[in-house]
Amino acid sequence: MKILVAVKRVVDYAVKIRVKPDKTGVDTQNVKMSMNPFCEIALEEALRIKEAGFAKEVVAVSIGPSQCVDTLRTGLAMGADRGIHVEASYSFLPLTIAKILKSLADVENPGLIFLGKQAIDDDCNQTGQMVAALLGWPQATFASKVVLDKDKQSATVDREVDEGLETLSVDLPAVITTDLRLNQPRYATLPNIMKAKSKPIKKMTLEDLKVDIKSDIEIVEVTEPPKRKSGVIVSSVDELIYKLKNEAHVV
Amino acid sequence: MKKMEEVEEKATKLADRLGLRKDYATVLLAENSWFSDMIAAIPWHCPPPVPGIYSLHQLGCPSDHHRPLSFTIMHRFLLKLSSSSTNPLRNSKFQRLILPSLNLFASGSPPPPSANPYSADSFRKSRAFSSKSRALGVRCISSEAGREAIEYDVVIIGAGPAGLSAAIRLKQLCQEKNTDLSVCVVEKGAEVGGHVISGNVFEPLALDELLPHWRQEQAPIEVAASSDKFWFLTKDRAIPLPSPFDNKGNYIISLSQLVRWLGGKAEELGIEIYPGFSASEVLYNASDEVVGIATKDMGISKDGSKKETFQPGVDIKGRVTLFAEGCRGSLSEKIIKKYKLREEVNAQHQTYALGIKEVWEIDESKHNPGEVIHALGWPLDPKTYGGSFLYHMNDRQVALGLVVALNYKNPFLNPYEEFQKLKHHPAIKRILEGGTVLQYGARTLNEGGFQSIPYPVFPGGAIIGCSAGFLNVPKIKGTHTAMKSGMLAAEAAFGALHEGSNMNTYWDSLRGSWVWKELYAARNYRPAFEYGLIPGLAVSAMEHYVLKGKVPFTLKHGKADHEATDLARKCKPIEYPKPDGVLSFDVPTSLYRSNTNHDHDQPSHLRLKDPKIPEKVNLPEYGAPESRYCPARVYEYVEDEEGKPKLQINAQNCLHCKACDIKDPKQNIEWTVPEGGGGPAYSVM
Numbered sequence: 028m029k030i031l032v033a034v035k036r037v038v039d040y041a042v043k044i045r046v047k048p049d050k051t052g053v054d055t056q057n058v059k060m061s062m063n064p065f066c067e068i069a070l071e072e073a074l075r076i077k078e079a080g081f082a083k084e085v086v087a088v089s090i091g092p093s094q095c096v097d098t099l100r101t102g103l104a105m106g107a108d109r110g111i112h113v114e115a116s117y118s119f120l121p122l123t124i125a126k127i128l129k130s131l132a133d134v135e136n137p138g139l140i141f142l143g144k145q146a147i148d149d150d151c152n153q154t155g156q157m158v159a160a161l162l163g164w165p166q167a168t169f170a171s172k173v174v175l176d177k178d179k180q181s182a183t184v185d186r187e188v189d190e191g192l193e194t195l196s197v198d199l200p201a202v203i204t205t206d207l208r209l210n211q212p213r214y215a216t217l218p219n220i221m222k223a224k225s226k227p228i229k230k231m232t233l234e235d236l237k238v239d240i241k242s243d244i245e246i247v248e249v250t251e252p253p254k255r256k257s258g259v260i261v262s263s264v265d266e267l268i269y270k271l272k273n274e275a276h277v278v
Numbered sequence: 279m280k281k282m283e284e285v286e287e288k289a290t291k292l293a294d295r296l297g298l299r300k301d302y303a304t305v306l307l308a309e310n311s312w313f314s315d316m317i318a319a320i321p322w323h324c325p326p327p328v329p330g331i332y333s334l335h336q337l338g339c340p341s342d343h344h345r346p347l348s349f350t351i352m353h354r355f356l357l358k359l360s361s362s363s364t365n366p367l368r369n370s371k372f373q374r375l376i377l378p379s380l381n382l383f384a385s386g387s388p389p390p391p392s393a394n395p396y397s398a399d400s401f402r403k404s405r406a407f408s409s410k411s412r413a414l415g416v417r418c419i420s421s422e423a424g425r426e427a428i429e430y431d432v433v434i435i436g437a438g439p440a441g442l443s444a445a446i447r448l449k450q451l452c453q454e455k456n457t458d459l460s461v462c463v464v465e466k467g468a469e470v471g472g473h474v475i476s477g478n479v480f481e482p483l484a485l486d487e488l489l490p491h492w493r494q495e496q497a498p499i500e501v502a503a504s505s506d507k508f509w510f511l512t513k514d515r516a517i518p519l520p521s522p523f524d525n526k527g528n529y530i531i532s533l534s535q536l537v538r539w540l541g542g543k544a545e546e547l548g549i550e551i552y553p554g555f556s557a558s559e560v561l562y563n564a565s566d567e568v569v570g571i572a573t574k575d576m577g578i579s580k581d582g583s584k585k586e587t588f589q590p591g592v593d594i595k596g597r598v599t600l601f602a603e604g605c606r607g608s609l610s611e612k613i614i615k616k617y618k619l620r621e622e623v624n625a626q627h628q629t630y631a632l633g634i635k636e637v638w639e640i641d642e643s644k645h646n647p648g649e650v651i652h653a654l655g656w657p658l659d660p661k662t663y664g665g666s667f668l669y670h671m672n673d674r675q676v677a678l679g680l681v682v683a684l685n686y687k688n689p690f691l692n693p694y695e696e697f698q699k700l701k702h703h704p705a706i707k708r709i710l711e712g713g714t715v716l717q718y719g720a721r722t723l724n725e726g727g728f729q730s731i732p733y734p735v736f737p738g739g740a741i742i743g744c745s746a747g748f749l750n751v752p753k754i755k756g757t758h759t760a761m762k763s764g765m766l767a768a769e770a771a772f773g774a775l776h777e778g779s780n781m782n783t784y785w786d787s788l789r790g791s792w793v794w795k796e797l798y799a800a801r802n803y804r805p806a807f808e809y810g811l812i813p814g815l816a817v818s819a820m821e822h823y824v825l826k827g828k829v830p831f832t833l834k835h836g837k838a839d840h841e842a843t844d845l846a847r848k849c850k851p852i853e854y855p856k857p858d859g860v861l862s863f864d865v866p867t868s869l870y871r872s873n874t875n876h877d878h879d880q881p882s883h884l885r886l887k888d889p890k891i892p893e894k895v896n897l898p899e900y901g902a903p904e905s906r907y908c909p910a911r912v913y914e915y916v917e918d919e920e921g922k923p924k925l926q927i928n929a930q931n932c933l934h935c936k937a938c939d940i941k942d943p944k945q946n947i948e949w950t951v952p953e954g955g956g957g958p959a960y961s962v963m
Contacts, residue, residue, distance in 0.1 A: 041875035057961040059469055214576045217592045218426055
């Protein structure tokens, strides 16, 4: 069985970001980028499944500019067997990514597709779900535990939902998105980084995959959240009601 | 069971005595009665002839029919002793003595008298038992059962200006002479340039020699210095003075960006750069020569146990090892001490300053690319050496900073707060108003100059860049000399590896180069300030306009920085104003802008040699200076359950500036490398 893992190159979680002066987006020039933490967890889970003997190959995929190759190299250093880089000059929204992943899945025929539950730059939490729908495959999102059954060709997944933990059984092939408590990603060791240099990364373009990238959503403006104003201490309940009614207009 | 209790008790004693892990000691004792008899026979009350080494005679030679088993056990025991990291035997001086003993047990007879007891042969014979020692989880010196070893021709620690210049120069020499050398650069920052911070008004002298076509290769060197302003600041005024600097031909750059660009150039030449790996240990061979470094184990949790993600470090061996760790490099300091490199040339101790810097994006109308402003005086008092700088870069960015010499006397001085005060000065405030801070950072720098340069060559390699200390203090530039030192070391290394000459040619070529001339001419500026601000300025003026270093004497540095701190009761506490959140900020806000982070579940990389000293000495006698000079609020005194103050080390905040390693009055704080990839993430500093 082949496992496809989609990884995204995002701004590193510890970096302080700011909005570009023209409000078209976040300033990512000269900013440290790394693999999305949830994607690392997804890749780690795929590697553990391969090491347990349930899969033969782990393929890492990334969609974006040429620097995505660095992210793929990190993935290869962690243990993925090969990488696929889909060249794209600007960042796509989840539906476009899902369409690209669907085309790739048609070509590669994986038994499992792993994704992080969301990317830390846009917090969309949509791509995994959309990929499953486009492929018509079952999905198990927010996975905190994944157990595979080779004979039944299914996976038992514990999902972290608002009410607690939900256990689902999904038939393979399936899409699983990973949550924080699933595993602790491994370090890429120096010898593995050296070996990863010789692992193949296939370059593909959007034309190769015949994907329609026209988006129905256009980003109009990106602004910083309003600065927190200091609170006001009121002296009585009447004053509070007065302020809520006449100043905040919420009552 | 009573017997197990006895065994456990003996094991604890054994573990304490010899620094063994208790579980090893328990296994050894429980499984081998001969061994416990032997241990019982050791005259613990008599000190051994060499610390930790008991002669065969003292231990009692085993009887013949026990011989094979006992030799194996003894061998494992000695291997474990020699590789246990908490054991004093770890010191390589004693390892030399262990090896012949290992040899004895492995072969069952003493080595032939002609064989050199310290040669690599004694390693190889011990390998016969390495598979057995794996059973106990013992780490082998030969690194068969323990760490992996990767070999290169040249290993460089630190991907900064010096390290990368050395690497690039090596590959250039290879191309010229139609040969090749494998070069590896390890860097503790997550990215090349991530830990690089500097003013920086860049003198392209060394870069012109290294990469003469940098202008056509999109080097991030664009803003030429256009004016040199020099101010004497009082609380309200900025008095212009004739500038002692002449920056014509120099460029205002972000050194972090330049190093990134150099990293790209280095990779094009085939140099292997590995960011995210910190060199935590120097590797020595049996002849006490440096053979490389070992990267730090990753995935150890705060209590010292291995997490599920544990990965042992890797031995990176080189025929030549170059240390380019920057100012007060942790491994470089160990090497300088070990090989007594300062004593060898009668060099003085190194003196340091702490630089705190911010990059602001200011109003277009106030931005004047190329403008260089230096200032003396306020907010520092006349007894404290230091000054401020403000450089206009491009993209509406200005670099603003304060440099405070670390030999200040008043332990209540807080360089970070002084920097916040500086930003409120009318002349500075005028420029910053309406702007936003992009990044914040801090780093110590060398001020020892010529008098403090150690002998930079040791058996197995050399020290380059600020780890040795080539900063030109009156010019406040160290990048060009660091790069040149890297290039000269590369030439010496190439000669040593390719032509069989000696690394000592590095020292000779340094002394014949412009680095030496520059540092010699600049040697008396800084020490003159030992006599005070006005005498210092007077000497500076004399040196600059008249003498230019051509005097027969060399002034000496005063006390070492950590010794210069006065006792708290002799000094007046300083009241600092609260930050206003617009120009001045509190430490956590600034720290956030440095993008600094470390995995919090790892042992603190800031080691206290004696954990009681902070509460016994630093707090009562010096008023806890570490809680004031650290620009990252790593050291905090909090109340424990009994209401007594206790030092809390927030190692996660560390900016890797090394101020604590330098300034701690009792030199109790030792800065060691954390897991690779941690620390600040500077991009425009």
